[in-house]
Amino acid sequence: MPKVLRIAVQAPLRSLFDYLPPAGVDPAALRPGVRVQVPFGPRRRIGVLLEIADASELDPARLKPVLAVLDPEPLLSADDLALLAWASRYYHYPIGEALALAFAPLLREGQSAAPETVRVLCPAGPGGAGAEALVKRSPRQAELLRLLREHPAGLPPAILAGLDGGKHAATALVGKGLALWREQAAQVAAAGTGTVHSPAPPLALNPGQAAAVARVLEALGGFRAFLLDGVTGSGKTEVYLRLAGEVLARGGQVMVLVPEISLTPQLEARFRARFPDPLAVYHSGLAAGERRRAWLAMQRGEAAILLGTRSAVFMPMRAPGLIVLDEEHDASFKQHDGFRFSARDVAVMRAHLLKIPVVLGSATPSLESLHNVRQGRYQRLHLPERAGGAAPPLFRLLDIRGQRLVEGLSSQLLSEIGQTLGRREQVLLFVNRRGFAPTLICHACGWVAQCGCCDANLVIHFGEDRLRCHHCGHEQALVRACAQCGDSELRPLGLGTERIEAALEERFPEARVARIDRDSTRRKGSLHQLLDDIHAGRVDILVGTQMLAKGHHFPKVTLVGIVDVDGGLHSTDYRAGERTAQLIMQVAGRAGREDRPGSVLLQTRQPGHPLLCSLIREDYAGFAEVCAAERAAAGLPPFGYQALWRAESAEADRPARFLAGLAEFAGRMQAPSLQVLGPVPAPLARRAGRHRAQLLLQSPRRGELHGAVEALLDAIPELLAGCRVQWSMDIDPVDVY
DNA sequence: AGCACGCCGACT
DNA sequence: GTCGGCGTGCTC
Numbered sequence: 040m041p042k043v044l045r046i047a048v049q050a051p052l053r054s055l056f057d058y059l060p061p062a063g064v065d066p067a068a069l070r071p072g073v074r075v076q077v078p079f080g081p082r083r084r085i086g087v088l089l090e091i092a093d094a095s096e097l098d099p100a101r102l103k104p105v106l107a108v109l110d111p112e113p114l115l116s117a118d119d120l121a122l123l124a125w126a127s128r129y130y131h132y133p134i135g136e137a138l139a140l141a142f143a144p145l146l147r148e149g150q151s152a153a154p155e156t157v158r159v160l161c162p163a164g165p166g167g168a169g170a171e172a173l174v175k176r177s178p179r180q181a182e183l184l185r186l187l188r189e190h191p192a193g194l195p196p197a198i199l200a201g202l203d204g205g206k207h208a209a210t211a212l213v214g215k216g217l218a219l220w221r222e223q224a225a226q227v228a229a230a231g232t233g234t235v236h237s238p239a240p241p242l243a244l245n246p247g248q249a250a251a252v253a254r255v256l257e258a259l260g261g262f263r264a265f266l267l268d269g270v271t272g273s274g275k276t277e278v279y280l281r282l283a284g285e286v287l288a289r290g291g292q293v294m295v296l297v298p299e300i301s302l303t304p305q306l307e308a309r310f311r312a313r314f315p316d317p318l319a320v321y322h323s324g325l326a327a328g329e330r331r332r333a334w335l336a337m338q339r340g341e342a343a344i345l346l347g348t349r350s351a352v353f354m355p356m357r358a359p360g361l362i363v364l365d366e367e368h369d370a371s372f373k374q375h376d377g378f379r380f381s382a383r384d385v386a387v388m389r390a391h392l393l394k395i396p397v398v399l400g401s402a403t404p405s406l407e408s409l410h411n412v413r414q415g416r417y418q419r420l421h422l423p424e425r426a427g428g429a430a431p432p433l434f435r436l437l438d439i440r441g442q443r444l445v446e447g448l449s450s451q452l453l454s455e456i457g458q459t460l461g462r463r464e465q466v467l468l469f470v471n472r473r474g475f476a477p478t479l480i481c482h483a484c485g486w487v488a489q490c491g492c493c494d495a496n497l498v499i500h501f502g503e504d505r506l507r508c509h510h511c512g513h514e515q516a517l518v519r520a521c522a523q524c525g526d527s528e529l530r531p532l533g534l535g536t537e538r539i540e541a542a543l544e545e546r547f548p549e550a551r552v553a554r555i556d557r558d559s560t561r562r563k564g565s566l567h568q569l570l571d572d573i574h575a576g577r578v579d580i581l582v583g584t585q586m587l588a589k590g591h592h593f594p595k596v597t598l599v600g601i602v603d604v605d606g607g608l609h610s611t612d613y614r615a616g617e618r619t620a621q622l623i624m625q626v627a628g629r630a631g632r633e634d635r636p637g638s639v640l641l642q643t644r645q646p647g648h649p650l651l652c653s654l655i656r657e658d659y660a661g662f663a664e665v666c667a668a669e670r671a672a673a674g675l676p677p678f679g680y681q682a683l684w685r686a687e688s689a690e691a692d693r694p695a696r697f698l699a700g701l702a703e704f705a706g707r708m709q710a711p712s713l714q715v716l717g718p719v720p721a722p723l724a725r726r727a728g729r730h731r732a733q734l735l736l737q738s739p740r741r742g743e744l745h746g747a748v749e750a751l752l753d754a755i756p757e758l759l760a761g762c763r764v765q766w767s768m769d770i771d772p773v774d775v776y
Numbered sequence: 777a778g779c780a781c782g783c784c785g786a787c788t
Numbered sequence: 789g790t791c792g793g794c795g796t797g798c799t800c
Contacts, residue, residue, distance in 0.1 A: 045800090048800085049777095051777050078800090079799055079800080080779065081799085082779075102800060103800065778799095781795105782794105787792105788791095
């Protein structure tokens with residue numbers, strides 16, 4: 040009976056494809072998880088073998104044989120495949136594509152996973168005086184021969200290349216039979232040096248840290264999810280390090296995930312300083328070869344520690360022992376195109392399948408994770424104190440209603456800035472918008488400079504004398520006259536980092552102001568330079584966007600000013616409040632380290648806003664409670680589940696028409712709990728010349744929601760007829776744009 | 777997603 | 789007369 044290979048082909052198709060085994064290959068010897076190359080229509084594709092079946096539902100004549108089996112052994116284990124199958128089902132994303140994304144790019148394209156080999160030069164033939172005689176007249180060959188005797192296992196090419204005329208001498212020695220070339224497997228874990236001469240000693244733990252470590256250690260060897268909830272500076276990293284040390288000592292591998300590439304170097308330095316074990320770093324900023332090396336090092340168990348961003352959550356591990364995911368509230372853990380998975384949720388599911396603990400850390404936990412704690416699914420580990428005994432920052436609201444503002448800054452804020460500068464301490468001002476001003480308006484007629492291909496205003500970038508669209512990349516020279524009436528009195532409207540920077544330079548001419556946003560740090564190394572200046576005290580005032588909020592510590596900052604909190608509280612996005620609160624706490628955490636207490640001033644026109652008040656008076660936990668109550672009342676996540684359909688097209692009415700068809704279909708379904716909201720235009724209804732709309736499905740019952748999504752996906756081919764749009768479906772969306 | 781096939785306008 | 793526009797359908 041001929042066997043049939045069921046293969047997940049790298050294509051956006053939801054089913055598996057049946058193939059015959061390649062000629063001369065015994066299907067019984069094949070294991071699920073190996074990569075194969077298959078004929079696919081007119082092309083060849085890479086796929087992954089998932090099942091070996093006795094028969095196909097298709098006409099056997101239609102089955103083609105697999106062209107090649109690429110791996111002698113599967114690169115993905117049964118656990119890895121189970122995780123990807125789950126993710127593919129949960130996010131309703133084609134299994135072949137999901138699997139492809141689990142591989143390092145080169146492996147995804149079919150490159151061999153065999154260890155790289157290097158050619159080493161080994162000693163051979165007669166030793167002693169006979170050999171000496173043969174090289175008597177060549178000092179370079181004699182020198183190389185001496186070196187070879189010191190390295191009987193072989194000279195690696197690096198040493199050979201460092202030798203003057205090494206290549207020639209080597210060839211000569213081989214010719215004389217005194218040496219020979221040998222192919223040797225290269226150490227894959229080149230990313231890990233594996234040498235720490237004097238490991239940094241563990242820091243002393245405060246009682247909270249000690250308790251957290253103890254609780255997780257008790258759970259090693261089984262599944263358990265923890266929420267490590269501790270304010271900035273409370274020493275979460277030390278907890279991760281202690282746990283990692285324990286897992287490594289037991290021969291396990293540790294996966295540590297962070298939301299952004301820029302956060303990897305600091306963490307890498309701390310892990311390397313503490314542990315001699317080989318460490319692999321994996322994120323999309325690495326070269327293809329480096330990613331392949333890190334991936335294989337982890338897969339083979341040659342690396343013990345993995346440090347990566349969300350794309351690393353699927354990496355295979357030989358001996359998984361612990362998963363840590365830092366800054367779990369961060370929206371960057373959600374992939375926002377293609378395979379829209381949440382690395383946080385996948386990490387928890389992975390730990391569950393692998394029966395290991397997972398630790399989610401944050402100073403400002405997401406409402407989802409707090410909800411999971413309340414439901415008993417996660418165990419909360421609280422770190423109440425700042426390590427080193429630093430005092431928490433003091434929050435104050437500045438009521439700016441009716442006040443005269445100078446470029447958005449109140450006199451009270453300006454006076455506190457002055458006092459702080461007088462004490463030779465640093466000030467940090469947070470403005471969540473780059474550029475000079477978000478709008479250029481004509482004073483005579485009200486015309487506003489707009490992007491030609493987006494429903495958005497052009498942002499003024501005075502420094503570079505340009506107008507830019509922050510949505511599509513369009514830019515043009517700054518105009519001098521109104522395009523509508525020709526008047527030359529054009530005025531900036533609103534605030535950006537550039538404008539605040541200029542205002543401060545004018546008001547405090549002695550102070551050195553540094554602006555930190557995507558524009559000022561575009562050049563490689565410029566962020567590093569700016570941070571150096573700040574730490575060395577060559578900067579008095581820091582003005583910046585959320586770039587300032589993540590990962591960096593500014594011990595000399597004692598005053599933090601948040602120029603405009605109102606904007607963040609009044610968005611159409613129901614998550615805006617949560618995000619703003621997290622941002623405020625993250626920015627606040629930059630102030631007042633060690634001996635100097637910090638204060639945080641928030642300018643607002645709504646000093647009575649309930650979310651703001653709860654945040655200031657009761658801290659983040661109090662805020663989260665108020666916010667959760669609002670969500671519960673509205674059935675919003677985490678109290679309800681959502682799937683967001685997006686559609687876009689160059690033609691204005693197509694997206695809404697397509698989504699209306701979906702909505703109608705959804706309305707006819709037997710799903711009483713399902714709410715169908717929309718279609719509505721996207722918040723940015725036109726972007727880069729494309730019209731966009733969205734449809735939200737919501738239900739308090741996850742099962743019912745997913746059933747509806749599945750049925751809709753099946754109906755898509757009919758609904759799409761004559762209505763060409765580009766669409767995507769997002770399970771558990773975090774951004775609605 | 778690609779890539780084929782297939783049926784209607786402006787060009788050497 | 790063709791080159792090519794993108795609408796539609798398929799990939800084991």
